[in-house]
Amino acid sequence: MSDRVHEFGFDTLQIHAGARPDPATGARQTPIYQTTAYVFRDAEHAAALFNLQEVGYIYSRLTNPTVAVLQERIATLEGGVGAVCCSSGHAAQIMALFPLMGPGKNVVVSTRLYGGSVTQFSQTIKRFGWEAKFVDIDDMDAIAAAIDDNTRAVFCESIANPGGHIADIAAVAKVADSAGLPLIVDNTTASPYLCRPIEHGATLVVHSMTKYLTGNGSVTGGVVVDSGKFDWSASDKFPSLSEPEPAYHGLKFHETFGPLAFTFHGIAIGLRDLGMTLNPQAAHYTLMGIETLSLRMQRHCENAQSVAEWLEKDDRIEAVTYAGLKSSPYHARVKKFCPKGASGLFTVALKSGYDGCVKLVDNLELFSHVANLGDTRSLIIHSASTTHRQLTPEQQEAAGASPNVVRISIGTEDLDDIIADLDQALTKASA
Template identity: 85%
Template sequence: MTDGPTYGFDTLQIHAGSRPDPATGARQTPIYQTTAYVFRDAEHAAALFNLQEVGYIYSRLTNPTVAVLQERIATLEGGAGAVCCSSGHAAQIMALFPLMTPGKNVVVSTRLYGGTITQFSQTIKRFGWSATFVDFDDLDAVKAAIDDDTRAVFCESIANPGGYITDLKAIAKIADKAGLPLIVDNTGATPYLCRPIEHGATLVVHSTTKYLTGTGTVTGGCVVDSGTFDWSASDKFPSLSAPEPAYHGLKFHETFGPLAFTFHGIAVGLRDLGMTMNPQGAHYTLIGMETLSLRMERHVQNATELAEWLEKHPAVEAVTYAGLKSSPYFKRVKSICPRGAGALFTVALKGGYDGCIKFVNALEIFSHVANLGDARSLVIHSASTTHRQLTPEQQTAAGAAPNVVRLSIGIEDVEDLKTDLDRALAASM
């Protein structure tokens, strides 16, 4: 879109980054299903490879369909730029890749998706990196966990699986004082409910698989750069501040300024890690994002009504939804997620582990899947699935105790969802 008026969210989710196709006039963004692009001449090719000119070389790096999605997500998040990749897990590695070197660590919240906990506690060790897990509600503990080898702070805006709301402003102050970037996974909130950059985040990551696409059709990830961090303020981030041998000594921050992280993500991250988003996947996500605000409104509406109903149900021990007045995070919702607390939360059942299994098996409308953020309502028993690799202590710390099920509330008729849940809860006792 052209410079000029400040457009609203509903307009930007449809138009940002998108223009009629110059060759055909097609109004919907085409799927550019191509691996490579013809250079105008030898000089043009050389300029592209030297990062002296922006353009398309090879679809592992850049693709016109994916580029529209990158611009749209960056615009909605209020960022300077974005890099899309193959999954949310890929986005997390892409976010850390320019920041970390062997021996360095990242301070992370204990309240994370189970797969992220495994990635950070196990997989990144193979790169020589490590993670220090801290309860992010304990700000003193977060400060104490940061040492001279820390290179980033990581959390989720709405934590999976419990739907907890992180005090992003407080965590951002700690990270900023330490001269470190704050990375926020905003998958559970989307920029419609929360814009972490406005609360001090440096980078925002998404599993676009979830709410941004909204239909459970494709996997994808994205890293959004705020463009506000001074990568040259210290010698902690040489990938961005020091000469890059692969580009004849080019310094990314000096050369690209606010877009340094984005250019590095494409020119080095995608070039060498190859975690590329395919153009058809980007197309599905672009279509899904056109109704993002409408879906999120219904998600939140349904989740609020169901959480209030479940809290009073005789088969339920507790509900973690931050939108409940009984939640310790209720006041935080207004400042961090003013449009609502999302649609992801957990329910502790009085029937225990066995009751959870009976509950899941008795549901009909809710689909038992390892996903969230779909237009359909979803359920999973985290302790036996997504968090199965964790110790009982880690499960409890992550909000996935054995007697807990995670609900991702969809956009169906709320009365139908109540009927389905009531029947399954009766079976759980």
């Protein structure tokens, strides 16, 4: 008999990871633990929990059994050692940076980001005394040149929103690692089914769970996944993780918790003090969504590939950015980083310009005009006038959100219906 331990596949893990039948009732689906607090066994048990000497449940701002299942499931699917769920994708980005940064510190950031992330990094984090340095994430020399003694992380998206640009995660990770810095990758657009950044050198992975992980536009949520592979004590750059923590009688997170140091810090300090808590109902909806993640992503990719190929041949279209197209400059990266597909998100540039984009959006019938992506429904938005409106024209151009561009999130409907709707709306947009 073989002693080899069987490794479960992705489709099995997306259903079972982190979940057990409820010990009290035998319920097979993870229950929604709609409770604020938890009864301690005795005073000694309570003291051990508060002193981080024992793992358990104290208060749902910190830990909740429903959320805990979701954290373990996503960490497993991403190949991480732990995860911390929070209230939104934007919250996850702050949670990821919180243990690393401090006044006067900076993060090197890709110019190809969701517009809200560009605003968060260029404007909002200044209120913490942090700074973001924006670079072309394809230019390794520019990344290296932007890193200085005060840099504490490098940040990019695996598949950029809205343009569908695929980052060379391995190359970026090499630059970050040579500088002794963690690489944070937003994997929202790809999902762990299509891309696993940790396998290519990422230290932390963040998601807006609102998108493909939940998959039905019903909740907002975020998560930070910890690879457990970074040595937080290798330098003096990360004192929150390597030095004594006053709130816990001088406990050193990395020394005490090893690979799980970042995860424990995220809960014990991040959620405790920032309060960006995910509610258990949202966790429950996301768990149910993840059960069909692989099936949905396959259909998203199949539909997106066909729609992109159809659009690329259309005389009304100036350009299509889908990385699954052979004409895409990032097509080769699909095979390396997203071998199962390039997701369902891309942009389309119309020859009819800004006015044509407005007419297209207003005349679609099946597509929904919303500020979201990753839904089972096909979605569209004109980024330059909405999600990227606050950016300068140069920033819009760098992010792939020029005035003549619309962002399309292809759903799981019948392919013929998606194309028919686009065709009739493009006719009106080009009139």
